[in-house]
Amino acid sequence: MAASAADVRSALSIPDATLAAGPSQQKKPAATPAARKPEGISRELYSLIGPSAPSIAAQLAKPRLKQKPNLTGGGKVKWEERPFKNAARKDGLELRHWVKASTDPAAEYPFAKYNVPPVSYTYSQDEFTRFLEDKEWTKEETDYLFNVVQEYDTRWYIIHDRYSYPEGTPRTLEDLKDRYYSVCRKLVRNRPWAGDEASRGQLISTFQFDKERELTRKKYLLSLENRTPEQIAEEEALYIEIKRLEQNERKFKRDREDLLRTIAGIDSGLPDIVEDDGGPLGITVDTKKLRKKGSIMDMDSPATPSALSISTPLIKRPPTAKNTAYDAQHCIIRTDLSANAPATKAAHQAAYIRSFKLPVPKAAIAPKIAQAFSELGLSHSRLVMPTRENCAQFEALLEATTALVETKRVVDKVEYDIQVLKGQLGMRTSQPAEGEDGGEGEDAGGGDSKTNGDSMEVDDAPENEDERAQSVVSTRSGRSRKHVSSCDV
Amino acid sequence: MVNYGGDEVSALVVDIGSSSLRAGYAGDDTPKAIIPTSYGYLPAPPDADISMLDVTEGKDPVNTPKFAKIYIGQNGPSIWREGMEIGNPVIDGLIQDFNPIPPLIEHALKEVMRCTPSEHPTLVTEPTWNTTANRERMAEIMFEEFNVPAFYIANTGVLNAFASGKGSALVIDVGQSMASVTPVVDGFVLRKGLVYTALPKLVHAHARHTLASPTQSRRAIELLPHQLISNKMPIEPGQSPRYTLREDRMQGTTESWRNWAEAREVDEWIQSVAGVLDQGWNDQYAASRPAKQYEFPTGYNTYFGADRFHVGEQFFWHSPQLASNPSLPKNIPALITESLRACDPELRQVLMGNVVLTGGGSLFSGFTDRLSTELSRTFPHVRCTKIHAPGNPVERRYGGWLGGSILASLGTFHQLWISKEEWQEHGKAIIGQRCK
Ligand SMILES: Nc1ncnc2c1ncn2[C@@H]1O[C@H](COP(=O)(O)OP(=O)(O)OP(=O)(O)O)[C@@H](O)[C@H]1O
Ligand SMILES: [Mg+2]
Numbered sequence: 064m065a066a067s068a069a070d071v072r073s074a075l076s077i078p079d080a081t082l083a084a085g086p087s088q089q090k091k092p093a094a095t096p097a098a099r100k101p102e103g104i105s106r107e108l109y110s111l112i113g114p115s116a117p118s119i120a121a122q123l124a125k126p127r128l129k130q131k132p133n134l135t136g137g138g139k140v141k142w143e144e145r146p147f148k149n150a151a152r153k154d155g156l157e158l159r160h161w162v163k164a165s166t167d168p169a170a171e172y173p174f175a176k177y178n179v180p181p182v183s184y185t186y187s188q189d190e191f192t193r194f195l196e197d198k199e200w201t202k203e204e205t206d207y208l209f210n211v212v213q214e215y216d217t218r219w220y221i222i223h224d225r226y227s228y229p230e231g232t233p234r235t236l237e238d239l240k241d242r243y244y245s246v247c248r249k250l251v252r253n254r255p256w257a258g259d260e261a262s263r264g265q266l267i268s269t270f271q272f273d274k275e276r277e278l279t280r281k282k283y284l285l286s287l288e289n290r291t292p293e294q295i296a297e298e299e300a301l302y303i304e305i306k307r308l309e310q311n312e313r314k315f316k317r318d319r320e321d322l323l324r325t326i327a328g329i330d331s332g333l334p335d336i337v338e339d340d341g342g343p344l345g346i347t348v349d350t351k352k353l354r355k356k357g358s359i360m361d362m363d364s365p366a367t368p369s370a371l372s373i374s375t376p377l378i379k380r381p382p383t384a385k386n387t388a389y390d391a392q393h394c395i396i397r398t399d400l401s402a403n404a405p406a407t408k409a410a411h412q413a414a415y416i417r418s419f420k421l422p423v424p425k426a427a428i429a430p431k432i433a434q435a436f437s438e439l440g441l442s443h444s445r446l447v448m449p450t451r452e453n454c455a456q457f458e459a460l461l462e463a464t465t466a467l468v469e470t471k472r473v474v475d476k477v478e479y480d481i482q483v484l485k486g487q488l489g490m491r492t493s494q495p496a497e498g499e500d501g502g503e504g505e506d507a508g509g510g511d512s513k514t515n516g517d518s519m520e521v522d523d524a525p526e527n528e529d530e531r532a533q534s535v536v537s538t539r540s541g542r543s544r545k546h547v548s549s550c551d552v
Numbered sequence: 553m554v555n556y557g558g559d560e561v562s563a564l565v566v567d568i569g570s571s572s573l574r575a576g577y578a579g580d581d582t583p584k585a586i587i588p589t590s591y592g593y594l595p596a597p598p599d600a601d602i603s604m605l606d607v608t609e610g611k612d613p614v615n616t617p618k619f620a621k622i623y624i625g626q627n628g629p630s631i632w633r634e635g636m637e638i639g640n641p642v643i644d645g646l647i648q649d650f651n652p653i654p655p656l657i658e659h660a661l662k663e664v665m666r667c668t669p670s671e672h673p674t675l676v677t678e679p680t681w682n683t684t685a686n687r688e689r690m691a692e693i694m695f696e697e698f699n700v701p702a703f704y705i706a707n708t709g710v711l712n713a714f715a716s717g718k719g720s721a722l723v724i725d726v727g728q729s730m731a732s733v734t735p736v737v738d739g740f741v742l743r744k745g746l747v748y749t750a751l752p753k754l755v756h757a758h759a760r761h762t763l764a765s766p767t768q769s770r771r772a773i774e775l776l777p778h779q780l781i782s783n784k785m786p787i788e789p790g791q792s793p794r795y796t797l798r799e800d801r802m803q804g805t806t807e808s809w810r811n812w813a814e815a816r817e818v819d820e821w822i823q824s825v826a827g828v829l830d831q832g833w834n835d836q837y838a839a840s841r842p843a844k845q846y847e848f849p850t851g852y853n854t855y856f857g858a859d860r861f862h863v864g865e866q867f868f869w870h871s872p873q874l875a876s877n878p879s880l881p882k883n884i885p886a887l888i889t890e891s892l893r894a895c896d897p898e899l900r901q902v903l904m905g906n907v908v909l910t911g912g913g914s915l916f917s918g919f920t921d922r923l924s925t926e927l928s929r930t931f932p933h934v935r936c937t938k939i940h941a942p943g944n945p946v947e948r949r950y951g952g953w954l955g956g957s958i959l960a961s962l963g964t965f966h967q968l969w970i971s972k973e974e975w976q977e978h979g980k981a982i983i984g985q986r987c988k
Contacts, residue, residue: 149967156702156971158561158673174559174963214988220896221740225988236896284897288933295932 141165151178183213184247194249200242204228212243237274237281244272323413396451418449422461431468432461559963564669564700566657567677567708567953570642571728571912574953575660578675578960582946583953585664590812591652592629592636593619622652624659629812632779634804638812644750645679645730650689654697661698669694673702673969675960677952680709680734680746687987688980695975702969704960705987709734709741711955712910715947716940722891722903724884724923725952726867726913729753731884733891735903740988745894749881752913755866759826760818762859776850777813780805784851793852821846823915825856828864830921832929838862864916868926885926892931904934909941910951 141164146157149172186195191202200208207228215221223236247270256263290298390396424432424443436443443461446453563578568589576583596619619639623629629638641649641656661669676690687705694703713721713736723734732748734741766772770790780802784795825844829837838858847853867884874880882890892900907927909920920941927937942948959965970986978985 151967152969152971154971154973154977156969156973158702158966158969160559160561172963172966174557174966177964178967215740218738218740220737220742220899223896224740224742224744281897288897288900290933292932 147172150175181213181216184209184250186246186250190250190253194253195246197242199232199238204231205242205246208239208243209246237277240272240277241274244270417451417454418446421446421449421454422458424461424465428465428468428472432464435464435468557963558961559966560961561673561966562671563673563675563702563960564661564665564667565675565677565953565956565960566660567950567956568642568647568653568656569727569952570640570645570730573656573660574950575657575665576953576957577665578957580957581954583950585660586950587625587656587660587664588629589642589656590629590638590640591656592623592631592633592638592809593652594621594633594635595637596620619651622655624652624656625663629809630779630816632801632805632809634801635806636809637806638808642729645727645732645748646682647686647690650693653690654693657693657698670699670701672700673704673960674698674700675704675706675956677708677711677956678705679730679748680707680732680741680743681748682707684984688983691970691975691980691983695972700972702971703975704969705983706956706959707734707741708952708955709746710736710739711953711959712908712951713739713906713955714958715910715951715955716908716942718906718908718940720902721906721908721940722888723908723910724888724914726752726884726909726911726919728912731867731881731887731911731913733884733887735891735895735899737899737902742895742899745891747882747887747891747894749887751867751881751883751887754881755863755913756815756818756822758866759822759863760814762863763818763821767859770854773848773852774850775814775817775848777817778849779813781849784849787851787853789845790854791852793848793850795850817848821848822863826860826863827917828867828919828922829861830918831925832922833861833865833869864918864922867913867916867919868922884923885930888927889930901934904931904937907937907939908951909939910948912949914941915945915948 142161143164144159144161145168146159147162148155148157151172151174188202191205195202195205197205208226211222211226215225219236219240223234223239226234226239228234248267251263251267251270421444423429433443441460446457449457558579560579565574565576565578565583567574567583570589573585573587573589574583575585619637623631623633623636629636639649639652641647641652647653657669661667674694676694678687678690690705691703694700708725709723709732712723712725712734713719718736719739720737721735723732723736725732725734729750729752730748731751732746735745736742760775763773763775771792774793776795776797780798782796782798784793787793825846827841829841831837835858838861841857841861843855843857844860845853845855870880870883892903895903904927907923909923914920914923920939924937924939927934927939931937942951947954968986970982974982
């Protein structure tokens with residue numbers, strides 16, 4: 064308690080009673096001005112060091128903190144209860160609600176904009192007699208139908224539920240839809256149309272309704288309901304089996320990816336395993352669709368919804384025009400996984416850097432190729448810019464060079480053989496054989512033109528090409544050139 | 553505020569059921585006032601002066617009810633009064649007697665909620681099978697007697713669907729007097745698919761019969777309410793009760809009050825003891841479930857074993873000899889089958905995927921589980937049937953009110969109110985046009 068009393072005293076800057084017992088009265092007036100605690104120095108510290116160290120205080124000035132963020136945006140928000148009118152109402156009903164006082168009292172009621180009246184079709188008597196006659200439907204009943212459709216905003220199930228035309232024949236939901244949409248189609252088709260034909264066709268297509276198809280679809284649906292418990296059990300079993308398989312597949316895929324990541328250390332660009340496609344699994348597609356049916360059913364859509372039993376299975380990733388444009392714009396090149404390759408371990412190819420896969424010349428002829436490349440002023444092992452095109456050209460060049468070097472080797476060998484044989488021949492008979500040589504030399508021009516056709520775009524000039532070929536194959540004749548070019552083509 | 557579409561205009565929501573009248577502010581999650589629909593009254597002597605009524609004073613003498621004094625609310629029927637009769641304006645879910653309706657609503661709004669109805673737009677609920685005359689009368693009462701600025705009458709089926717956040721649903725409502733199955737699509741009831749029966753009454757009658765008739769192990773149970781008992785002795789389970797009747801009251805107790813009080817005893821027993829087996833009836837299984845002890849106001853107490861499950865079983869299964877009676881209310885699976893058969897085959901999947909269970913009667917322990925068992929048994933081709941059944945008893949019992957509370961606080965709803973101006977201009981016809 065004594066300690067806390069001392070605390071209180073110090074907190075209130077009252078001098079200690081025990082010390083100040085005697086001299087307090089005379090000390091007080093003197094102490095008050097001096098005891099002013101400088102800013103930025105804590106009370107505890109000040110009571111220790113006293114007013115004797117003013118130089119420190121300057122450095123201890125309170126750090127400037129950032130201002131507290133004003134989260135509420137201007138502190139208190141004033142709300143007030145105001146009457147408002149709703150533009151969506153035809154009468155002048157005034158209700159009251161609470162709004163921020165800052166909102167504009169003259170502003171339109173924010174929810175009025177959701178009052179969107181449905182577009183409705185009306186027709187004149189004349190139009191009716193000209194195109195809308197139908198022996199099944201009187202004008203009165205058609206009018207009634209249009210009224211109900213309008214009233215319930217083309218919610219067909221409700222229209223059908225509430226439809227009760229006095230002394231009319233009972234109508235099925237399909238009858239109603241068929242009549243309504245056929246009338247709409249005829250009206251659009253026969254009325255003058257302001258826009259172009261395409262938009263008219265588009266509008267008509269939104270009124271498409273295929274009654275027969277709908278009826279068949281309903282029949283299928285009903286037959287689904289009439290499956291026997293055994294059939295359902297079997298289906299269920301199959302479904303579970305497929306789920307199990309899929310799960311295995313997924314697990315397998317995951318494991319493999321993990322493995323690849325550990326081994327290769329890079330993300331493997333594993334193609335998605337096709338899970339619910341293909342012949343034997345076709346059944347899942349059906350059941351899945353059946354399941355989803357409830358949730359995706361688009362009740363208002365006038366167009367015939369794709370029937371679950373009739374619909375064709377989805378084609379995977381159809382290459383649309385939009386895709387292609389997008390790819391081109393973003394320099395995306397899609398490598399086609401060979402369509403029939405199974406998604407197995409063996410067929411899988413991991414992602415790689417293109418320049419890693421540049422071909423390497425055979426060890427035996429590598430020096431020659433290196434020489435040929437250096438004659439061209441190129442490096443045979445490195446591409447500065449290994450784009451797809453460059454790689455392809457580099458590969459082609461390398462191939463051509465290889466072929467050239469190979470051919471030269473063969474030619475050299477053959478020529479050597481010829482010389483040897485000639486020498487042998489000359490030894491036996493002293494008759495020379497010059498005629499053949501001249502004949503072949505004439506073909507040299509043809510060989511050149513073919514070489515030009517080669518698609519080495521590194522350097523297009525044909526004469527250069529010619530020189531290079533010559534230099535590689537050293538001095539030898541048109542005959543050898545001819546061989547080279549025919550290899551290239 | 554526009555984000556979630558709410559805009560509260562301090563509307564009131566009034567939901568009248570056979571057991572209770574619920575009233576509260578739109579936007580709240582529970583009704584502020586819950587009062588019994590049953591009311592006590594002292595019948596007016598045949599030649600009595602109408603001015604004796606305090607609640608209907610100054611009102612149109614044509615509507616003057618035939619009672620001299622009316623007792624409403626928590627201290628209404630449940631307090632014993634000499635010669636007090638009990639009435640209930642709601643029969644089979646419909647309001648059959650409009651005389652006590654204004655006093656009931658007035659009590660809920662003015663006495664319990666302490667608000668001024670003339671300042672609040674008011675939404676009232678109606679069962680799907682309500683008649684045009686009834687809803688027009690309701691509008692008349694609200695406009696003419698309560699002077700509300702705007703009025704709307706909404707269907708409990710739709711509201712229950714809204715309360716569970718669905719636009720399309722198959723709403724199974726088990727109340728005090730009626731069990732109904734209502735298909736709701738896009739916020740509209742499919743009237744052709746609506747089916748309803750007085751099944752809860754059958755269950756109640758069965759329970760009452762069970763209690764009132766002796767078995768091998770116990771005697772018949774007197775269903776005396778505590779109001780008629782002056783004292784009782786604690787006794788061992790199964791022993792005959794020792795209690796003293798309030799003889800002074802027996803004379804002045806009316807038949808209707810006695811009936812009401814006994815029905816309440818039965819209800820209380822049902823609520824604390826009765827249940828339903830979740831897998832269908834099975835003698836062994838029923839016997840293996842723990843028995844529950846229950847003490848009646850007389851002090852008599854005993855354990856109820858299989859008996860308590862027989863009661864709930866009535867909702868789902870009728871014995872053949874009982875079923876041969878053509879006037880027997882249909883059980884729940886039959887109701888659902890009938891309702892679905894009337895719906896488009898395409899809708900059945902949607903509806904079965906959105907089953908909403910609501911109403912106090914569905915609070916029977918084990919009801920939800922049993923329902924899902926029955927559904928998968930009756931409709932094996934429907935895969936995942938999801939039953940939306942709020943676990944919170946208030947939400948379950950007052951789903952209709954809750955839906956009304958949600959609806960009446962939506963910004964887009966405010967264009968649907970029937971304003972007083974419109975009522976005066978168009979008269980009753982506007983009700984049918986606006987509240988579809
Ligand atoms: N825990 C419970 N177990 C069984 N039944 C219960 C339980 N709680 C309430 N109930 C029953 O629910 C019924 C009241 O339900 P609810 O409030 O939905 O009826 P209501 O809407 O007033 O009547 P209705 O819909 O028939 O006009 C009463 O009969 C009551 O016995
Ligand atoms: Mg109810």
